[in-house]
Amino acid sequence: MPFAEIRDQRFHYEDTGSGPALVFSHGILMDQSMFAAQVAEFSVDHRVVTWDWRGFGRTETDGEPFSIWDQVDDLFALLDHLGIERAVFAGMSHGGYITMRTPLVAPERVRGIVLLNTNATGLGPDEQLAYRQMFDRWMTEGPTDELCDTFGHIIIGDPPLNAEWKRRWQARPKDQMRHAITVTIGVEDLRPRLAEVRCPAVVVHGVDDVAFSREQAEATARAIPTAGEPVWVPGGHAACMSHPRETNKAIRDFLAAL
Numbered sequence: 001m002p003f004a005e006i007r008d009q010r011f012h013y014e015d016t017g018s019g020p021a022l023v024f025s026h027g028i029l030m031d032q033s034m035f036a037a038q039v040a041e042f043s044v045d046h047r048v049v050t051w052d053w054r055g056f057g058r059t060e061t062d063g064e065p066f067s068i069w070d071q072v073d074d075l076f077a078l079l080d081h082l083g084i085e086r087a088v089f090a091g092m093s094h095g096g097y098i099t100m101r102t103p104l105v106a107p108e109r110v111r112g113i114v115l116l117n118t119n120a121t122g123l124g125p126d127e128q129l130a131y132r133q134m135f136d137r138w139m140t141e142g143p144t145d146e147l148c149d150t151f152g153h154i155i156i157g158d159p160p161l162n163a164e165w166k167r168r169w170q171a172r173p174k175d176q177m178r179h180a181i182t183v184t185i186g187v188e189d190l191r192p193r194l195a196e197v198r199c200p201a202v203v204v205h206g207v208d209d210v211a212f213s214r215e216q217a218e219a220t221a222r223a224i225p226t227a228g229e230p231v232w233v234p235g236g237h238a239a240c241m242s243h244p245r246e247t248n249k250a251i252r253d254f255l256a257a258l
Contacts, residue, residue: 002015004082006078006080006081007074008062009054009060009061011052011053011074011078012032012052012058013049013078014032014048014049015048017045017046017048019045019046020047020087020255021079021084021088022042022046022047022049022087022088022255023049023079023084023088023089023090024038024039024048024090025053025089025094026057026091026092027093027096027237028093028181028184029155030056030165031052031057031058032050033050033057034238034241035048035092037240037241037244038247038251041248042252046255051075051078053071053098054071054074054180055176055177055178055181056176056177065179065182068097068098068183068187069101069105071098072101072105075089075098076105079109085109086108086109086110087109087111088111088112088114088258089102089110089112090114092116092118092238093116093155093211093237094118094183094184095116096116096117096119097118097187099113100118100120103197103198104196107198107199112254112258114201114204115202115203115220115227116204116239116240117204117209117217117236117237118203119212120190120220121216122188122189122190123187128185131185132185134150134151135185139174139178143166143170148165149162149166151169154210154211155211155237156236156237156238156242157210157235158235158236158242161238161241161242194220194223195224197224198225198226199226200254200258201224201226202227202231202250202254203227204231205232205233206235206237206242206243207233207235208235209235210237212237217230
């Protein structure tokens with residue numbers, strides 16, 4: 001089980017296959033294992049890196065607050081540790097927040113970005129309040145059946161997958177993700193800066209996503225000069241898990257065009 005001790009944290013990651021680097025960043029409440037179908041698909045001709053960012057999976061942190069920009073620096077430090085100079089970055093939901101910032105921090109290291117069911121605008125005031133209330137309950141009461149069912153519907157929307165991740169959530173320490181939640185809820189609207197992105201980009205979005213709407217996906221794509229129209233796939237917020245064949249095809253088509 002590989003770990004990288006960097007930036008005063010101990011990050012868990014998986015490094016599979018060989019070839020051009022393809023790096024996946026997971027969403028809130030998830031971990032690197034959510035990309036199992038993508039690792040299986042792309043490790044045949046790519047070096048695929050997945051990681052658990054602070055607050056999730058097997059990564060061990062110092063417990064201090066951090067920002068979304070710290071997470072981008074964490075990711076580049078991990079690539080330094082692995083000897084990877086350039087990569088295509090892919091991220092789902094909050095992982096997309098990280099991914100869309102990589103070309104703003106180190107454009108020379110980014111071959112392209114794949115934004116999976118994410119949103120450049122951040123959350124509106126009402127959404128922030130609603131999520132803060134739900135996560136405050138999680139911190140105090142723990143991952144109750146009701147909360148897990150609610151988040152399963154929002155994030156995954158597939159009954160067998162919902163049940164598996166509910167089991168995982170209820171096995172975790174309830175306050176492990178406290179600082180990560182603050183980052184997710186408070187992330188800023190990045191659209192004004194996305195005009196700076198010059199690398200190839202694609203927005204891939206599940207048509208039944210109840211977390212981020214089609215309009216938000218379209219707004220993200222419009223904000224990135226190189227993105228073009230979104231690629232629509234079946235499934236909801238975690239379409240990469242529930243509908244991996246269609247999601248992988250969208251990613252494969254993007255990689256082929258680089």
